[in-house]
Amino acid sequence: MADMSPLFRRSDPPASQDRLVTLVRKPGCHLCDDAQVVVEKVCAELGVRWEQKDITEDRELYEKYWEQIPVVLVDGAQHTFWRVNEDRLRRALTG
Numbered sequence: 475m476a477d478m479s480p481l482f483r484r485s486d487p488p489a490s491q492d493r494l495v496t497l498v499r500k501p502g503c504h505l506c507d508d509a510q511v512v513v514e515k516v517c518a519e520l521g522v523r524w525e526q527k528d529i530t531e532d533r534e535l536y537e538k539y540w541e542q543i544p545v546v547l548v549d550g551a552q553h554t555f556w557r558v559n560e561d562r563l564r565r566a567l568t569g
Contacts, residue, residue, distance in 0.1 A: 491521060491522075493520075493522045493523065493567055494523050494524070494525065494549055495513055495517055495522055495523070495546060495547070495548055495553075495563075496524070496526070496527060496546070496547040496550070497513050497524065497525070497526040497544060497545075497546055498526075498535055498539050498544060498546075498547065499527070499529065499544045500528060500529045500530050500543055501528065503543060503544065505544055505557070506543060508558070509544040509558040510526065510544075512558040512559075512560050512563065513563070515560065516564050516567065519564075520564065520567050520568065522567055529543055539555070542555035542556065543556075544556065546558055546563065548563075548566050553566055
């Protein structure tokens with residue numbers, strides 16, 4: 475039998491409760507409202523935590539994403555911007 479030492483095993487994906495989706499948005503943004511509906515739905519289905527951050531209250535986020543909002547981050551990494559695809563977000567959180 476082959477040696478299955480931990481060094482060669484593929485790590486398990488993070489558990490859903492360990493994941494975090496961040497929606498970077500601004501007030502009055504209809505695309506942000508649309509994105510929030512998708513994020514809320516997918517995260518509720520999968521038991522994933524999510525948060526929203528207002529780009530107008532965070533200079534660093536503003537400088538990084540002002541042309542792309544809404545922006546969705548998964549575990550701190552940019553997943554998408556402008557339009558959120560429900561199936562793509564679900565795959566990112568389960569794969």
